[in-house]
Amino acid sequence: MRTATARLWWLHGSPCAGKSVTAWELHTNLLAGEPRAYFDVDQVGMCYPEREDDPDRYALKARSARALARCLVAAGARTVVVSGVLDDASMQALRGEAVHGTDVAFCRVRVDRDELVRRLRARYGPDLAQRALDEAEDADRLDEGHLTVDSGSAPPREVAARAAELLEGARPGSPPPRVDPLPAPPPLPAPDGATAVLLVGPPGAGKSTAGFALFSTLLDDGRPSSFLDLQQVGFLADVPRPADDPGGHRLRAACVAEVWREHRAGGARALVLNGHVRTQGDVAHYRAALGDVTLTVVRLRVGRESLEDRLRERTLGLGPALAGDELVGADADEVQRTVDRALSEQRRLEDEDPADVVVDTDGVDAHAVAEEIAALLGGEPAEDG
Template identity: 45%
Template sequence: MTDETPAVWWLTGPPCAGGSVTAWELFSSALAGRPRAFVDVDQLGMCYPAPEDDDARASLKARATAVVARHHLDAGAGLVVVSGVLDDGADALVREALGEVPVLFCRLRAEEGALRSRLEQRYGGDDLGRALADARRWDASDLPAVDTTAVPVEEVARRVVDLLDGQPPQLADGPAAPVEQDDDGGADARGGGRALLLCGAPGVGTSTAGFGLAVRSWQRGETCAYLDGRQLSFTAAPDTVSLDARGTADLVGRLWRTYRAAGAEALVVRADVSTADDVEAFRDALAGAPLRVARLRAGEEALRERVAARARGEGANLAGDALRGLDEAAQRRAVAAALERQAQLEQAGAGDVVVDTDGLDPGDVVAQLEALDARRPRGA
């Protein structure tokens, strides 16, 4: 396959085999010069409780990935790099969802001793045993593989490029699924439900609060989807390095219809907005689902502490985190930029409600947001 054929490269394999880090290396470095995009399937599967007929959410994640892939390909990407573990038979679901879009799978693996060392940092007891058993299952797969044992990620990525560039495209065996099925999920999925958009300056805590709010919904038994707009917008297509707010809003709207078709009642989305027009783009994309916009705010001292924590590697390890690993000088610049962005949001009047997070831990912020959301008028 050449770089002129729009396609999806899907990296899979057992946990800790190196799928996520290799996929990001492909997007951020190894494929430089080629119009491309990146998405981690874990970012698309956060919709719980799972449907009764799709308890592993394999079908939901396949459909959601197809929505994201088509969106980026339509925007000019020639290749969408996907990282995601596949259950047995899920590759067929992916091909069916992608339809006319070619997909190539690459399995990453590691020798059991090396894999065990990696897994022990994440799992213990029965979970470790299940993960190793899953790795043995993967080793019996006939998907083309690249070994990551004692190999630097840069070399692993190069080997993946060499392997997949020489493979013929793979399409679904049957007729392609209609695009409308993936984008809209049927007429009943186009309206209803409710949505909450979280915005704020970098480092203020929107990702932590947004995920925490979704967890509260899951604990109540409410079917809720969570999306991080930044994690959807990684693209290096011609004339752009990431989706703008309107492009992200359009993609969020398409994904919301997919989640609605799977039974979702609520959506929590964290997104970067700068102007009132950006906010309206999300309202338009989520038409039919009343949208409440909450903006988080923090003072300089709190931002300095949170940026430093992110620089030390605390918090979720998200792809493309520009704060992770910053030295002190870079942290000061990041705080200054965050304060400037916060002033811009203040001037734009972004947000139906504003939550001052100074002196609050993440749980307190989530509790305030939950209370504000509960008090919104029906249908608002």
């Protein structure tokens, strides 16, 4: 039986303020040795098109985060660290609702205007940079005693230590005030013909890039869809792994099912997954967790030359910026070692063959791969009613 109350620490702030870096530093270093988990709310909120009653998907993100946090706490995490932006109503609702008996505290990461302008201009075009700056200045004006930490010029570890100190002191001494609950969407008609695709393959095969391209293709075809990267659905650390789930896929599948339930209730009819799934037994966990949803497993195959090119790009920080990518900044020797490991994994996947379909990605861009997979799925866009 758990004796200590679990806690959810949520870092929010404007783009480039440093919330993700601070949250990752908390997870990887400051909380090392403690059972913990981390996820970014944007990674569990990719569900489109947006609903008219939730145009920025804040309510959907909050419900998805609540569901995932409950799953991670039930798995043994004492602290769940989250990064990402919500509106005030969703933040207050999460404070007022029980998240598996978890204390919820928010801390805004901010930075002074000149530094924020510099960071925004380095990452975004003028229009997006100005919008983010306006939002940050609005938050400063409306700040009413919320926990706030300045990222400034201090190294991430110092910023994270200050955030931890503030969040530690935020543990409520009494129940939070009653607030309106997170709005729930109306129930869906049944059956709704939902489908799912799981992209597997060795590192560098293009799972993340092709998976997101497939997600975009399905949306363009008129299919309300959601996208989840299995690695990003909760980084769990210092939590004992059950002997009968050595790969952690039973837990990860349960987390996917919790988030998918919210996305499906929000209107999604197709789910795109990608991740390091290696065996038929791994796949079985996802089929069981998704229940009545038809799951198609697609294995992406890649040759050495293409693999080397893609992994070199990742060392430069090109492609999707994902938490936990250990190749960013790696040298040439590490790239070659990763290529060798990836090709060995590809051979093991070919032997085990957990996939329904194999797609070759050599010399083919992600959008072409996505079109091929979408054609394999067939079917017409799902409609409500």
